[in-house]
Amino acid sequence: MSRPIVLLVVLAAAQLCFGQEARTTIRVGDAFRGPIKLVRTEVVRVRMEGDKEIEGLRGVIQVVTYSPDGRTKETIQQDPNGTLRRKIVETYFPSGTQESLTIYDGSRNQISKVTYEHDKQGAVALETRHNTDGSVQGQTFVQTERATDGSMVAVNKVSNAGYTIETSINSRPAPKVSKWSTTKPDGSRQDNIFSVDAAGAGKGEIRPAATIKWMESGAPAPMGYDNQIVWIENVTKTTTGN
Numbered sequence: 001m002s003r004p005i006v007l008l009v010v011l012a013a014a015q016l017c018f019g020q021e022a023r024t025t026i027r028v029g030d031a032f033r034g035p036i037k038l039v040r041t042e043v044v045r046v047r048m049e050g051d052k053e054i055e056g057l058r059g060v061i062q063v064v065t066y067s068p069d070g071r072t073k074e075t076i077q078q079d080p081n082g083t084l085r086r087k088i089v090e091t092y093f094p095s096g097t098q099e100s101l102t103i104y105d106g107s108r109n110q111i112s113k114v115t116y117e118h119d120k121q122g123a124v125a126l127e128t129r130h131n132t133d134g135s136v137q138g139q140t141f142v143q144t145e146r147a148t149d150g151s152m153v154a155v156n157k158v159s160n161a162g163y164t165i166e167t168s169i170n171s172r173p174a175p176k177v178s179k180w181s182t183t184k185p186d187g188s189r190q191d192n193i194f195s196v197d198a199a200g201a202g203k204g205e206i207r208p209a210a211t212i213k214w215m216e217s218g219a220p221a222p223m224g225y226d227n228q229i230v231w232i233e234n235v236t237k238t239t240t241g242n
Contacts, residue, residue, distance in 0.1 A: 024070040026096045028122070032064075039064040043080055071099075084108070097122050119144065123152065140165060 025034050032039060041062035046053050059080025066073055075088040087104040102113040110132045117126040127140040138160060145154040157165040168182040173193075180192045 022069065022094070024092055024094055024096050027070070027073065027090075027092050028097050030073065030090075035070065036066050038066070093118075095122065098124075121146075121150065123155075127157075 023035060027033070039062075040060055042058045042060050044058045045056040047056070048054075060082075061078060061080055063076045063078075064073060071092045071094065073090045073092075075090075076084065077086045077088075078084050084106045086106065087108060089100075089102045089104075091099040093099050097118050098116050100113065100115045103111045105111050113130040113132075115128045115130065116124050117128075119125040121144075123144045124142045125144075127142065129137040129139070131137045141158045141160070143156040143158065144152055145156075147153050151170075153170050155168040157167075159165055164185060166182050166184045168180050171179045171181065173179050176195060178194045180194070181189060182192070183189045
């Protein structure tokens with residue numbers, strides 16, 4: 001009796017040389033670093049016949065391409081049959097900070113576009129939302145509070161009308177761990193926990209260790225990252241009076 005299993009396979013190809021052209025290899029918020037050219041995500045169905053695994057045809061569900069200078073990232077998300085679901089285009093400044101984010105639907109019509117301005121330390125200071133004709137739809141001002149060592153401890157987002165959109169506080173529960181708790185005016189809260197892997201390649205990378213989104217019932221909800229589901233278990237919710 002056969003048993004279907006779905007596997008996710010990620011293939012990455014690196015462009016080793018772009019001639020003499022300067023390139024950006026570290027992009028803030030991007031999971032891939034270095035002179036990456038192409039990343040393909042494929043899904044394949046495997047069936048078990050006795051003790052043998054028989055692999056079916058692979059289907060591409062996501063393709064990420066980078067420009068030769070590393071400052072433009074295009075993500076194509078599609079069904080295994082090739083039907084386009086969404087296209088995302090991200091651009092970066094030479095420093096690696098994000099310049100813009102544009103999202104298109106399955107018909108390649110623009111859904112949204114946001115451009116970013118940064119402070120001297122590279123943190124986002126202004127988010128500008130654009131209409132499809134390029135005109136300004138609205139702006140969000142980002143106020144960042146830093147500790148004496150320069151690390152971020154709080155971020156407050158304020159609309160151009162002057163009201164608070166959300167506030168994020170970094171509680172740092174352990175060494176090399178940051179816990180960002182984001183609250184909104186309606187009282188909802190989302191916790192994001194980040195850990196630093198200093199033993200990895202390069203200078204150490206910050207990757208999300210877990211994201212907790214609290215449902216109205218008070219139970220934690222699972223969140224997804226890059227086609228992987230993070231299941232939250234044995235979590236204790238603490239409500240403060242703030």
